[in-house]
Amino acid sequence: MQDHCGINRRGLLLGASALGLASSLPLRASAQTPRKGGTLRIGMADFSTSETLDPTLMDSQFQQNLHWQLRNNLIEVGPGGVLIPELAESWEGSKDAKTWTFRLRKGVTFHNGKPFTADDVIYSFNLHLKEGSKSQARPLLAQVESMKADGPEVVVFELKDANVGFPAITSAVGLYIVPNGETDFDKGIGTGGYILEHFQPGVRSVVRRNPNYWKAGRAHFDTVEMICMKDATARANALLTGQIDAYNSVDAKTVSLLQRGNAIRINRVKSKAHFAFPMMVNQAPFTSNDVRLAMKLAIDREDIVKRVLSGFGSVGNDHPLSPAYQMYSADIPQRAYDPDKAKFHLKKAGASDLRVQLHVSDTPFTGATDAAVLYKAHAAKAGITIDVVKEPEDGYWSSVWSKKPFCATRWSGRVNEDVIFSLVYSADGIKAGWNETRLNDDRVNRLVADARREFDTEKRRALYGELQRIVHDDGGSNIFAFSDFIDAVSNKVTHGELSGEYMLDGSRAAERWWFA
Amino acid sequence: MHVVLSISAKRLALGLATLLAISLIVFFSVELLPGDLAEAVLGQGATPEAVAALRHELGLDRPAAVRYMAWVLDLLHGDLGRSLATGRSVAELVADRLGNTVVLALAAAAIAMPLGVGLGILSTVYRGRAFDRVASTASLAGISFPEFFTAYMLVAIFSVKLGWLPAVALVGTGESWLQRLVVLTLPALTLALAVVAYVLRMTRAAIVGVMAAPYIEMAQLKGISPVSIVIRHALPNALSPIINVVILNLAYLVVGVVVVEVVFVYPGLGQLLVDSVSKRDIPVVQACCIIFAATYVLLNLLADVLSVLSNPRLKRPRQQV
Numbered sequence: 001m002q003d004h005c006g007i008n009r010r011g012l013l014l015g016a017s018a019l020g021l022a023s024s025l026p027l028r029a030s031a032q033t034p035r036k037g038g039t040l041r042i043g044m045a046d047f048s049t050s051e052t053l054d055p056t057l058m059d060s061q062f063q064q065n066l067h068w069q070l071r072n073n074l075i076e077v078g079p080g081g082v083l084i085p086e087l088a089e090s091w092e093g094s095k096d097a098k099t100w101t102f103r104l105r106k107g108v109t110f111h112n113g114k115p116f117t118a119d120d121v122i123y124s125f126n127l128h129l130k131e132g133s134k135s136q137a138r139p140l141l142a143q144v145e146s147m148k149a150d151g152p153e154v155v156v157f158e159l160k161d162a163n164v165g166f167p168a169i170t171s172a173v174g175l176y177i178v179p180n181g182e183t184d185f186d187k188g189i190g191t192g193g194y195i196l197e198h199f200q201p202g203v204r205s206v207v208r209r210n211p212n213y214w215k216a217g218r219a220h221f222d223t224v225e226m227i228c229m230k231d232a233t234a235r236a237n238a239l240l241t242g243q244i245d246a247y248n249s250v251d252a253k254t255v256s257l258l259q260r261g262n263a264i265r266i267n268r269v270k271s272k273a274h275f276a277f278p279m280m281v282n283q284a285p286f287t288s289n290d291v292r293l294a295m296k297l298a299i300d301r302e303d304i305v306k307r308v309l310s311g312f313g314s315v316g317n318d319h320p321l322s323p324a325y326q327m328y329s330a331d332i333p334q335r336a337y338d339p340d341k342a343k344f345h346l347k348k349a350g351a352s353d354l355r356v357q358l359h360v361s362d363t364p365f366t367g368a369t370d371a372a373v374l375y376k377a378h379a380a381k382a383g384i385t386i387d388v389v390k391e392p393e394d395g396y397w398s399s400v401w402s403k404k405p406f407c408a409t410r411w412s413g414r415v416n417e418d419v420i421f422s423l424v425y426s427a428d429g430i431k432a433g434w435n436e437t438r439l440n441d442d443r444v445n446r447l448v449a450d451a452r453r454e455f456d457t458e459k460r461r462a463l464y465g466e467l468q469r470i471v472h473d474d475g476g477s478n479i480f481a482f483s484d485f486i487d488a489v490s491n492k493v494t495h496g497e498l499s500g501e502y503m504l505d506g507s508r509a510a511e512r513w514w515f516a
Numbered sequence: 517m518h519v520v521l522s523i524s525a526k527r528l529a530l531g532l533a534t535l536l537a538i539s540l541i542v543f544f545s546v547e548l549l550p551g552d553l554a555e556a557v558l559g560q561g562a563t564p565e566a567v568a569a570l571r572h573e574l575g576l577d578r579p580a581a582v583r584y585m586a587w588v589l590d591l592l593h594g595d596l597g598r599s600l601a602t603g604r605s606v607a608e609l610v611a612d613r614l615g616n617t618v619v620l621a622l623a624a625a626a627i628a629m630p631l632g633v634g635l636g637i638l639s640t641v642y643r644g645r646a647f648d649r650v651a652s653t654a655s656l657a658g659i660s661f662p663e664f665f666t667a668y669m670l671v672a673i674f675s676v677k678l679g680w681l682p683a684v685a686l687v688g689t690g691e692s693w694l695q696r697l698v699v700l701t702l703p704a705l706t707l708a709l710a711v712v713a714y715v716l717r718m719t720r721a722a723i724v725g726v727m728a729a730p731y732i733e734m735a736q737l738k739g740i741s742p743v744s745i746v747i748r749h750a751l752p753n754a755l756s757p758i759i760n761v762v763i764l765n766l767a768y769l770v771v772g773v774v775v776v777e778v779v780f781v782y783p784g785l786g787q788l789l790v791d792s793v794s795k796r797d798i799p800v801v802q803a804c805c806i807i808f809a810a811t812y813v814l815l816n817l818l819a820d821v822l823s824v825l826s827n828p829r830l831k832r833p834r835q836q837v
Contacts, residue, residue, distance in 0.1 A: 049791040049792065050795040050797055052602045057557060057558075133569060134558070134566045135566065138566065186602075201602055202787070203688070227781065228781070230778050234684050234779055237676060237683035237684065238781070241683045243682055243683060243684055394556075394793075395549065398550070433562075
């Protein structure tokens with residue numbers, strides 16, 4: 001279970017990490033000394049036969065886990081959102097937060113024996129940055145003006161604008177370090193704790209321990225095998241019968257059944273992932289904020305968390321931050337289901353018999369269609385008619401999401417507050433194609449830029465608090481729930497405090513876990 | 517014998533034309549689906565810029581007709597091309613999985629076919645009696661349950677409760693043939709249960725049909741035992757429909773097992789096809805469809821040839837007078 005009291009320590013660490021001090025702090029607490037050996041077998045729910053190990057194509061949880069078995073980033077995100085120095089030993093920003101200097105770890109070698117240097121970092125980042133790159137990480141790095149090596153152990157990033165949160169971005173999915181000049185990514189060469197033995201996309205992967213791994217006290221298994229298992233029941237059966245040791249995406253309905261025996265443990269972690277029904281603020285009838293408020297008041301969040309998430313989640317408050325973020329503002333009152341107030345706002349907007357179409361499929365999240373049907377029933381009490389339009393699963397992201405004025409969406413967590421607000425709620429986000437509500441509010445754009453310039457944690461907290469309030473009050477996103485991550489693990493497996501960034505301990509189970 | 521050869525030659529030529537037509541239909545059907553590989557692979561992150569870059573890299577910005585012709589030309593050179601998504605050779609991608617699919621189909625057939633035909637014969641021998649009714653009802657139940665239900669029941673009993681057999685069929689880990697047979701037992705049994713009823717009922721119906729013929733009555737009047745009548749006199753004349761149903765079901769075992777593959781985590785061709793369609797990975801979709809279509813064409817041809825061979829009248833067509 002995640003530690004909920006970690007906010008203060010997290011705040012301290014994040015502030016400290018901006019100055020590169022985190023290396024002197026303990027990585028994490030663990031009850032036992034890790035033991036080496038054994039084969040960890042993981043049943044993976046999220047995969048595709050079309051996967052490669054090209055860092056610029058990020059697709060699934062399977063890929064993420066495999067990448068982090070084979071490769072490292074400059075910075076790692078630990079439990080509670082702590083930034084841990086990985087291939088970067090330390091980092092330091094200039095006073096204007098526009099120049100960031102990363103000091104790299106010495107004596108690290110790739111699986112093929114090549115020593116790790118600054119050129120590898122520049123090559124790896126350029127895969128995403130260069131003209132014509134297909135990388136989804138490109139918008140994250142659009143702020144980079146130039147990169148240069150200062151000797152083999154230092155890389156200097158010059159940003160176009162100030163960004164205090166820049167170091168955190170280097171921990172993102174996709175920004176793995178590969179050897180300079182690498183083009184055959186499927187060989188899986190990296191600096192990570194495991195070496196690629198076998199990778200058949202959509203079927204399985206096998207890695208064995210890297211005997212020369214530079215990170216002390218990590219990567220304890222002899223081999224790690226990931227098996228692609230689409231069917232939730234198959235994953236559960238395989239764990240029950242001992243064919244695998246862990247699996248992700250546990251069906252919430254089966255949790256109590258799995259817990260019946262004492263051989264299986266359920267790892268439930270609060271996450272940053274949220275579900276929403278975004279409305280485009282530049283499309284009628286959602287151009288009126290009264291209509292948007294009415295829509296937000298007409299959804300019974302508790303009911304959806306209870307019925308669609310089987311209780312494995314918490315209600316959202318129409319802004320993208322959960323308590324898992326350092327800058328979460330607890331001061332904003334929780335918006336509750338209030339059909340009468342919704343009616344009031346509709347009357348004010350002159351739209352008393354509002355009728356809207358909600359486009360959904362189960363692609364954004366399992367149960368999206370059910371949630372939409374529940375919403376329809378909730379909204380009917382406020383006099384709103386929602387026509388639920390069931391769209392095909394295939395091509396949902398390309399032809400429905402961010403195309404239809406009112407649809408279903410899901411956001412996994414982002415590494416910090418800056419990324420989620422600038423990517424999804426700012427004018428830059430509209431350009432990059434991620435701003436699903438088309439919110440283009442000068443206050444938001446200015447606050448995002450100000451927060452990037454602000455080194456002082458408390459001042460940043462105030463700026464992000466204001467951002468949350470604006471999106472909560474005026475935004476188009478009807479963010480009704482945050483989901484929990486649920487993994488099922490054999491009792492033979494042990495670990496320390498779990499990360500809530502992604503399932504399976506932030507997609508780093510292979511490196512962090514061991515057999516008791 | 518030349519009749520068989522000429523039928524085969526004609527049917528093969530026709531089969532090739534069918535395959536070409538199918539490849540055309542499949543290609544343009546996938547084209548008609550919304551979105552393309554670039555959008556599917558990039559998912560929610562499909563910014564216009566990233567999509568354009570990926571399309572250009574993969575040559576998806578060329579017109580569909582040009583891409584189809586390029587694919588046909590490669591195929592004529594024996595080259596199935598490369599997967600758009602992974603850049604891996606389609607032949608390699610498909611070969612492993614085709615092997616898995618065929619092994620599973622054969623294992624299921626090895627259980628289902630003898631069982632179906634045998635029970636069918638016994639049902640005719642004892643027709644109208646308790647055995648016939650039980651076999652008929654039980655096999656009907658087998659058809660009626662959806663495959664995933666049968667599969668879950670078998671797993672619940674034999675894996676979770678009794679612990680005799682593995683719950684998921686993980687293959688390709690360097691296991692021996694014996695181990696592979698153990699692993700395949702439950703999926704093969706699931707498929708067999710779905711197919712046995714068809715074979716049983718068709719066998720029974722075909723033989724019962726023949727049993728009404730006057731020559732059977734003659735045999736009965738001569739005092740031949742019922743078992744001997746069914747096996748020596750009726751069965752040979754009922755072979756043709758039985759062969760047809762056996763072979764059609766064999767084709768089903770190759771092409772229709774996606775659900776069983778998913779439930780047992782078995783890396784077969786069906787799952788590859790489904791994934792590739794959802795990613796719009798046309799070369800892989802084409803290869804899978806061609807293999808499935810070829811399976812049908814060849815097995816149908818085999819059924820016809822065997823029917824001819826089993827029927828002396830078809831083997832030597834009457835001379836025109």
